[in-house]
Amino acid sequence: MRRILPILAALWLTACSAATDTPLPNDYTPEPYVKLTHPEWSKDAVIYQINTRQYSEEGTFAKVQEDLPRLKELGVDILWLMPIHPIGEKNRKGTLGSYYSVKDYFGVNPEFGTKEDFKSLVDAAHDQGFYVILDWVANHTAWDHPMATEHPDWYEKNWNGDFRPTPWWDWSDIIDLDFSKPGVRAHMSDAMTYWVEEMDVDGFRADVAGYVPLDFWEGVRARLDAIKPVFMLAEWQTRDLHARAFDATYAWEWKDAMKNIAQGRADTGALYGYYSANESAWPADAMRMIYTSNHDQNSWDGTPFDIYGDALESAMVLSFVGEGIPLIYNGQEAGNTKRLEFFEKDLIRWNDDHPFQDLFRNLIELKTDNPVLHNGAWGARTTKVENDNPQKVFSFIRRRGDEAVLAVFNFSDTLQSVSFTDALPHGTYDQFQSDATITINSDTTLILEPWDYRVYSR
Template identity: 40%
Template sequence: MADISELRYVKGIVNCFIVNYNPAKVRCNRFRLRKMPTINQSYKKFNLSNFHQPSFLHASNIYCVNLRQYSPEGSMTAFSAQLPRLKDMGVEILWFMPIHPIGKVRRKGTLGSYYSIADFREVNPEFGSKADFKLLVETAHQMGMKVIMDWVANHAAWDNVWTISNPDFFVKDDTGNFKPPYDWDDVIQIDHSNEKEQQAMIDAMLYWIGNFNIDGFRADLAHLTPLSFWINARVQASSLKDDLIWLAETEEIDYHQAFDISFSWQWMHGTEDYCKGQKDFSALIHILEHYKNDFPLDALRMWFTSNHDENSWNGTAFEKYGNYVKAFSVFNASFPGIPLIYSGEEAGLSKRLKFFDKDPIDWNDHAGWHDFYKKLLHLRKRNDAISAGSDSYPVFLEGFREKNMLAYYRIKGNSAVLVFINLSKEKQTLSFDTEGFSGNYIDIFSGERVWLHAAGTIALEPAGFLLLEKD
C-alpha cells in the first residue's frame, strides 16, 4: 500500500484571493489568482484548542440556501415547506446566503446583491420578516438541522444605516467620500482599524445568536477582515452558545485559529482545470498533499462542485466538470472534510442563476440526484470510518496515480469504506491487494454485496465510481 504522505507538493493554480489586505497596493481578483501564497511555517502552532469544535462536523454536511431563487415566492415561508425533503436527503447544516436588507444606492440589477447590506440587524422584506426567520430556525431545529448565517464583515451598502449614525465606521478617500473595495462599486469599505466598528459588528452577530438561536456563521471573504476580529467574535459568541459552527471563505491557514471549516478553492479550480485538460492528475494529488501537510489537523476543508459565486459567474458544475460531477461528489462525501451542496444541485442544476435578478431554480429532477445525494449523506452519518475525520485518513491503493484514479480506503474499528473514482478519459482496470481491509462490502448505490479476498480487481468507465461500505 502507498500512503498519500509519500507524495510531494508542488505549486499549482490556486484561488487564494488576497493574502495581505492593503487596498492601496493590492488589486483583488475575487475568484482566481495564479499565484500560490507562501506558506508561513508558524502555522504549526495554530489550532482551535481555545474553542469548542462541534464533534458532529466530521460526519455532517452543508447545504447553501439561495432564498431568492429557491421558489417563485423567494420567501422563508416557501423554503420552510421544503425542509422535510431536505431532511429526507440527509441535510444537516443550512447555510443561508445573507438575509439582510439590500442597499438601494448603486444597486446592481433589479434586486441587488445579497452582499450589499443596508442593515446588519434587519431582514430583507423580499424574503419575509424576523418572525418568519425565527419560525424557520425553530422548525429546522425540530428536524435536527442547524442554521448558519452568511456574514459580511468587510463591506456594506452605500446606504447602510451606519453611514448616517456612524460614518467613521467606513474608509474614506482623499475627498472625504466613502470608497468601495477594489472595483466592487455597489459597496463601501469598512474601516477595520476602528475598534468601535468592530464591536458594533460583533454585537450585530450576537443579536442573531441571542434572539434567533442561530448555530453559527459563514464568513464572506474572511481574510479581508483581520483575524483578530474573528477571534474576538468567536470568544464573545461562545459565551452565548458554545457549539457554534464557524465557516470561513478563505484558504488562509492562520484563520483556522478562529474557524472550524475553510473553503477548498485550490481543489475546486484544480479539478476544473484537470477536466478541461489544463492540469494533469499529479497536480490534484499535490493539492491534497498540501492540504494534509500544511493545514492543522483540526482544520476541516469544505469540498464542493458548485456554490453561489461559481454557478452565477464561472459556470454550472456541468460546465466545469462535464460527466465527472457525480464522481467528484463521491469524493467530496468520502474524503476527510465536509461536503457542500448548493441549492438546486439535488435537482441537477444545469443553468447559471442570475445574481441580481429573479431567476427561480427548475426543480424537475429527472436523473435521481436527490437519491444520489441521500445515499452519500446518510453514509456519512452512519459510518465511523468517515465520522472519525483525520483519525481515519485515507490510505491510497498502489498504482492509483498511473491509472488517474482516486482509489483509497478508510478504516475506524470495524467500520470501513473503499472508494474508486476513475478520473481518466479511458476505461481503467486496477488490481489491488486487500490486506488490512478484506471482508464483505456493500455497494451503497446498487445495494450489491461484494466479498473482497486477498486481492481484487476493478474496472471502471471514464467518470465511473464505486463506493463500498463494509458490511
C-alpha cells in the first residue's frame, strides 16, 4: 500500500496539471443567462400599500378610487391592494376574517364592492399614471374553498390524513395546497392570468412566496410577461427569487437592523452588515423592499412610533435614500398612531396636516429627480463614506459621474459631531428640504442633534 500511494499521487498531479494546462476552445462562449426584465415604469417607483377595509368608513374600492388624486399628489406609483377575494367562513378568525383566507381566486369580496367597482378602480388608477398590484395567496386557501371538496387530493395532509394549516404557525383559518399536483399549479396560474388579462392588473405581491416552489413562480412570471410587463413582489428574502420570478423581495434584515439601532440594541454596525451583504451577495438589479411599516408590522409588532421612537424620521429618510424600493403603508403619511385590528373593522386615523405628508412627498420627489436613487441597477450603489465617529454616525454616498446624493445620520440619542476622513464626499451640494448649499471638504465638521440627519444632492 505504501508503494501504491506515491504512484497514485503522481498520477493525480499529472491529471490536474493536464486539466489546468488545457486551453479552452477559441470559439468557447458561456451559455447566456436569461433572466427577467423589470418593467421600465418600476425604475423609480414607490409602493403604497392599501388596506381597503380600514382605508375609509365605507371600506370600498369606490372610496379608494375617490382618494386617487391625493395619492397622485403624494407621488407614489405602485398601488398594492391587500387581497380582494371572498374570505372563508369556516374556522374564520374574528368577525370579518383574514384577507389571507381565500375562498375564491376568481371572485371579489362583496365587503369591498363588485368586480365592476374593482375594474373601475384599476382603470382610474391607470388613467392617473398608477400601476396596480394584487396581494396573491398561493400557499393556502380557506377551509371552505370549493377545491377542498372537489379536489381534496390537491391539499397537503397531516399525520392523521386530514387537511392541515401551514405547520407551526397559528394560521388555523387556512389549509395548505400541495404544489406537487399539476391541478393546483394550473388553477393558480389560470387565476393569476385572469386578473392580468381581464382586469388589467399590473402584477402581484406574493404572500409567503418561499413556501411555494420557485419553479411555479418562474413559470407564471413568464406566462404573465407574455401578456404585458408585470411587477412581482415576493414576501420573502432570498436572492435566487430575483433571477426569473420577482422584481422585488422583502428586506427583513434592514428592518431588523434599523429596529435594533432605534431601540439601543445595536450601533451602526448592524447597517454595515446589511449593506455589505446587499452589495456582495445580491444581484445589482435586485429591488429589496425597504419599509418602516406594513400591515403585519402595524397589527402584530406596533406602529412606527412604537418601534422606532425618536429615530422614526431618520429611518423613513434612510428607506428612501439608501438602496431599495420604498414602501409606504396607508396612514403613515398621516401619522397614524393606531395598531389596526386584523380581523375587524378598525379605521385609520387620518390627519392630512401631519408633517409626514410633506416629508414623504419631498422624499419621493428627491428619489424621482436624482437617478442615483433609482431602484435596482437603474440607481447607484450605496458606498460607505468613512468618518471619524463610525459607531454613531452612518454616512454614505450614491454617485454616478457628476451626480451624487450624500447622506449622514446620527443614529444615537446624543449630540454628535462628525468629519469625513477621505475625499470621497468632497463637493458642493444642495441640502434636502432647505435652500442651503454646502461645500464638503477636509475641513468640514457637521453637528447633528440626536437621531438627526443630513441629505445633500448635486
